[in-house]
Amino acid sequence: MLYNVHFGIYVDVAMPVEDKSKSLLPFLSSPKLLPNESEADFQSGLQSLLSELDNPSPLAVALISQLNESLWWIKRHTKDKELLLHEAMARLLSKAGSYTETYDNRKVSEALERYLDGRADKGEAEWIDEVLAESKLTLSDLRVRAFKDAAKHIKMVDDLIHRQHQTMRHLQRSIDSIDYKSRLIKRLDLELAALESKQSLKGVLSLDDKPS
Amino acid sequence: MTINHRRSLANRCNALKSTGPRSASGKRASSQNSRKHGLNSATDFECSSEYRALVDLIAEEGFSAFACADIAAGLLNYRRVMDAYYDTYTSPEPVDEFLRDANMRASNPIFSELLSPSGSEPHDVREMAAFFASMQRQERRKGGPVSRRTADSHKLIRYQRNGIARLSRAVRQG
Numbered sequence: 001m002l003y004n005v006h007f008g009i010y011v012d013v014a015m016p017v018e019d020k021s022k023s024l025l026p027f028l029s030s031p032k033l034l035p036n037e038s039e040a041d042f043q044s045g046l047q048s049l050l051s052e053l054d055n056p057s058p059l060a061v062a063l064i065s066q067l068n069e070s071l072w073w074i075k076r077h078t079k080d081k082e083l084l085l086h087e088a089m090a091r092l093l094s095k096a097g098s099y100t101e102t103y104d105n106r107k108v109s110e111a112l113e114r115y116l117d118g119r120a121d122k123g124e125a126e127w128i129d130e131v132l133a134e135s136k137l138t139l140s141d142l143r144v145r146a147f148k149d150a151a152k153h154i155k156m157v158d159d160l161i162h163r164q165h166q167t168m169r170h171l172q173r174s175i176d177s178i179d180y181k182s183r184l185i186k187r188l189d190l191e192l193a194a195l196e197s198k199q200s201l202k203g204v205l206s207l208d209d210k211p212s
Numbered sequence: 213m214t215i216n217h218r219r220s221l222a223n224r225c226n227a228l229k230s231t232g233p234r235s236a237s238g239k240r241a242s243s244q245n246s247r248k249h250g251l252n253s254a255t256d257f258e259c260s261s262e263y264r265a266l267v268d269l270i271a272e273e274g275f276s277a278f279a280c281a282d283i284a285a286g287l288l289n290y291r292r293v294m295d296a297y298y299d300t301y302t303s304p305e306p307v308d309e310f311l312r313d314a315n316m317r318a319s320n321p322i323f324s325e326l327l328s329p330s331g332s333e334p335h336d337v338r339e340m341a342a343f344f345a346s347m348q349r350q351e352r353r354k355g356g357p358v359s360r361r362t363a364d365s366h367k368l369i370r371y372q373r374n375g376i377a378r379l380s381r382a383v384r385q386g
Contacts, residue, residue, distance in 0.1 A: 032295070032298045034302065057273050058269045058270070058272075058273070059269070059270055059273055059283065059383070062287060063383070066290065066294075069294065076301075080358055080361075080362060083358045084358050084359060084362065087355060087356040087357075087358050087359060088355075090356075091355070091356070109356065150355075150359070153355065153358075153359045153362050153363065156362045156363060156366040157362055159366060159369060160362070160365060160366060160369065163369050163372055163373065166373070166376070167372065167376045170376045170377065170379070170380040171376070171380070173380060173384065174379065174380045174383035174384060177383060177384045178273070178383065181274070182273070182274075185274055
């Protein structure tokens with residue numbers, strides 16, 4: 001029997017657990033990536049987490065894929081912290097510079113981004129140096145001021161990262177509980193089988209002992 | 213002062229005179245304006261095919277029927293929150309570049325010209341300029357796209373907290 005789970009992915013309830021896990025994977029781990037992100041990196045992270053699973057049941061796989069997504073969000077938010085600083089630096093430069101009459105933030109922001117990455121051409125680098133000199137600031141001064149300026153938003157990003165850590169802790173506990181449950185079931189099955197075999201052996205012995 | 217700048221300011225001044233939607237359809241449309249992520253609306257997972265497929269898969273792992281239903285609903289609810297989180301993150305409130313970059317001091321003659329047909333006083337012009345300046349301050353305070361998406365995503369933290377707690381509880385109690 002086939003179920004259309006999500007995004008056109010079909011899961012056959014009669015297939016073995018490992019195959020089912022694979023089928024279920026795209027449903028809960030369909031990567032919603034940003035244009036500059038690599039799907040290969042996302043998938044390799046997921047595979048490395050999955051390889052650590054002792055018992056790859058569909059639910060465990062689903063939870064692992066949520067865990068991988070949380071890790072991905074942490075990466076995104078960590079990048080955002082740096083971007084927030086760049087944004088604030090550009091804002092401060094725009095305010096300080098007398099090179100333009102308007103608050104032309106985007107132009108400065110783009111130029112500064114290239115300057116900090118070392119991709120700025122000679123003219124652009126000179127322009128940024130000139131604006132810095134005009135504002136009587138060094139790059140590190142500007143960074144310190146920007147940090148102060150963007151503190152509120154940086155704190156928000158820290159909250160978002162913390163939230164993902166908490167989510168991962170919840171997911172880890174859930175995976176542990178599934179793992180423990182499956183081990184417990186296996187152990188009980190083994191004990192039951194042992195008891196049954198002991199019982200049947202006793203039965204055979206008692207039949208043998210009966211006087212004819 | 214460019215013609216575009218003059219026209220944009222005139223449009224915004226006229227928009228201030230608006231008293232909101234009058235027709236039933238306009239009111240209906242504007243009643244949905246504040247709805248952003250839809251996470252407060254009730255959802256019925258039990259009717260979806262995803263829910264039924266998940267329940268069947270989880271049932272094979274030895275969970276009770278009640279636990280299967282709880283886990284499947286928890287998982288779908290958590291996915292809903294994370295999808296809304298992604299959507300909020302990728303489409304933050306756009307930056308109003310016109311307002312952010314406008315030189316308000318240089319716009320005073322335009323305000324004066326726009327208000328003069330109704331016989332306005334300099335006081336009215338100053339009020340108008342002050343109003344636009346406060347809007348501009350607000351716009352600048354919101355920051356650029358990264359600041360905006362951070363602030364918007366931050367609002368969804370409590371939904372994530374509740375979503376993952378519900379899922380985790382369902383799995384551990386199952």
